[in-house]
Amino acid sequence: MIKIEVCANSVQDCIVAQNEGADRIELISASYLGGLTPTTTTLDIVIENGVKIPIMGMVRPRGGGFCYSEIEKEQMYREARELLRHGAKGIVFGFLNEDRKIDWEATEKMINLCKSFEADSVFHRAFDCSDEPECNIQHLIELGCTRVLTSGLEANVDKGTKLLKLLQEKFGDRIEILAGAGISTENIESIIKKTGVTQVHGTFKKYGVDQTTTGMNVTYRYTDKGDYEEVNPKELTQAVQIVKRLNEE
Template sequence: MSKVEVIVLNQEDAKIAEAYGADRLELVSAISEGGLTPSYGAIKRVVNSVSIPVMVMIRPHSYSFVYQKEEWEMMVEDIKVARELGAAGIVFGALTDEKLVDYDILQTVIEEANGLSITFHRAIDETKPLEIYTSLCDSPFKVNQVLTSGGAPNVMEGLNTLRKLLADSVNGSEKPIIMPGSGLDLNNIEFIHRTLQAGQYHFGSGVRVGRDFRYSIDGKILQEIKKVVNS
């Protein structure tokens, strides 16, 4: 049985997603910019409204995945807030100017997370996913999940790379879990799941009415997706 993670923007989203079978939530703000750090109030209300794990996006801006020292300090404060409010984990990614993992900030983030689950997000798709994943596996600074479309605009286009990543991820229990995400919906998940057999999938607009974040989560679609990935 595979787990389904769903992007939520607020308390209403969270309640619907949980009611219709989501296994985990990713809470973000500013989805039109790819998802940024949500507010204190949003984190508190969402965490308190559901019993499933809530992962909080830690991303101060959308114009790059390269962060300066003052931004590190802001992100550390945001992680502290998420932890204190009861989030299960954080979603984070940082690269150097050379498009390698920024391990200096990753170490800082992991230390502040203090046991929270950590997803390294689609910053990996801005560079070479296979090399970056190997680097993360070899690093002493461990993350739990890697959200990726296989270096392509969406999962369908990144299937070949995702197959390689998933094959690598099962060769060692300590390796980060590969979680395919981007462009997943009810129309393609059966083929994608048959092809990849991933243990986790990440859904965004694909579970929304009209595939549009301006509208609510469609519980029936989410239920059908759960049936597919659990068949």
């Protein structure tokens, strides 16, 4: 069965994701930075509002890349532990060294932390910033990592279909391959058919408007598309319907 994971930036996004038929949520903050660690308060309110589909908590302390100091790593381990204690069913993370090789010591520690809570461990698109994908994914399998979020080492999934197909065929029975970066209603069906992946990750977003984003001489707008990002129910519904049809074929 093909699953849809929705990248959610707020309590409302999580509610929309469940209501429109998503299978899983990746909960983040600061989507405009590529996603940072959400607060446990956000997670608490999401669960209190009846969201029951699995929630994966992003653990990322800052924007930029994924080569972290020891203090940043300690922050990430603590944040992961608290998210799991508050009901997250998995942690999304990625560690790299300065040479863009995976930091295996930190990665193993985070995977083992997830195991201690019987939770999923998800290595995110830091995977796409490193080389030797087959070697890396083999080592992640050996460490017991649950899932890899990847665009196939390209800027988006449309460009990464060749590697995504290879990874799914060669390793998909030992680790979950989650295709993400640029998934939309326009390409979701073709990506699934070209690669054989059984999981896709998308924001399915639209831009909300807040009239107080801009004043007379001040603006907090980070894009001309709108004032903040939120899940678009109509697009997500359409994506869910496409996947439902594919599952029935």
